[in-house]
Amino acid sequence: MPDFRTRVLVVGAGQSGCVLALELARNGVPSVLLERAARPPRRPELAVLRAAVRDCPLIDLRAGWTFTGLRLDPDRTVATVIDRGTRGRHVIEAEYLAGCDGGQSTVRRSLAVDLEDALPLDVSRILEVTPWDGALGIARTYRRGTAFLVGESAHRFHPPSSSPDLCLGDAADLGTKLAAVLTGGGSPGLLDSYEGERRPRAVLEREALVRTLAPRTT
Numbered sequence: 001m002p003d004f005r006t007r008v009l010v011v012g013a014g015q016s017g018c019v020l021a022l023e024l025a026r027n028g029v030p031s032v033l034l035e036r037a038a039r040p041p042r043r044p045e046l047a048v049l050r051a052a053v054r055d056c057p058l059i060d061l062r063a064g065w066t067f068t069g070l071r072l073d074p075d076r077t078v079a080t081v082i083d084r085g086t087r088g089r090h091v092i093e094a095e096y097l098a099g100c101d102g103g104q105s106t107v108r109r110s111l112a113v114d115l116e117d118a119l120p121l122d123v124s125r126i127l128e129v130t131p132w133d134g135a136l137g138i139a140r141t142y143r144r145g146t147a148f149l150v151g152e153s154a155h156r157f158h159p160p161s162s163s164p165d166l167c168l169g170d171a172a173d174l175g176t177k178l179a180a181v182l183t184g185g186g187s188p189g190l191l192d193s194y195e196g197e198r199r200p201r202a203v204l205e206r207e208a209l210v211r212t213l214a215p216r217t218t
């Protein structure tokens, strides 16, 4: 038996997760928004979004709650989470789940979705070393059943600051479509267009980055 039921479970309260939850709320759809970090964000643009989330009665923000895994049923997703405060384990059943949990996405791994990389790059032109592998990776699919990948969980680029527009676009697009389906204004088939519209944009963005980093021929 689940401990909670929600229409949409959003994993990760970064920019993508906050915008997605706010877009759902703007259309009257409630959500549970999980955030692993217990502390408020330091980045100013994210602090503004979090304040809006906290002020929104349709968003149940659970800070300090970590998503750990899921089961995909034909008509729902059942997620397990840990509340860092109480160390309690909870089961949350959702009609839809959105993985907005960043480049190292646990949701993506739970769905067994690989990243497709772009090579070759000229490493002499990479000025900064980060612990990221697959720094220009795009998820092979953005959807499995009732679960979706959004923002940097779907495309992991370096530098990450090159991708906020892409992340926000994903979140707004999926939020609008989920809201339409959940409020009866759109058929479930509408959700098929999310990957078709958003993944090609990530591919275009990656091509632009690859052109910047590609080996010089002259």
Ligand SMILES: Cc1cc2nc3c(=O)[nH]c(=O)nc-3n(C[C@H](O)[C@H](O)[C@H](O)COP(=O)(O)OP(=O)(O)OC[C@H]3O[C@@H](n4cnc5c(N)ncnc54)[C@H](O)[C@@H]3O)c2cc1C
Binding pocket: 011, 012, 013, 014, 015, 016, 017, 034, 035, 036, 037, 045, 065, 066, 067, 068, 100, 101, 102, 103, 105, 106, 150, 151, 152, 153, 160, 161, 162, 163, 164, 165, 167
């Ligand atoms: C170094 C750096 C510089 C950046 N500079 C800029 C900038 O100048 N301007 C700008 O607009 N944006 C900037 N960004 C933001 C970035 O470009 C993305 O647009 C932004 O991070 C949106 O990504 P996201 O919400 O998809 O993922 P993230 O921002 O990575 O958010 C993911 C969230 O999910 C949470 N999470 C992860 N795993 C779990 C889990 N298992 N359970 C629950 N929660 C989880 C994380 O704690 C995090 O809050 C920067 C990011 C980085 C890392």
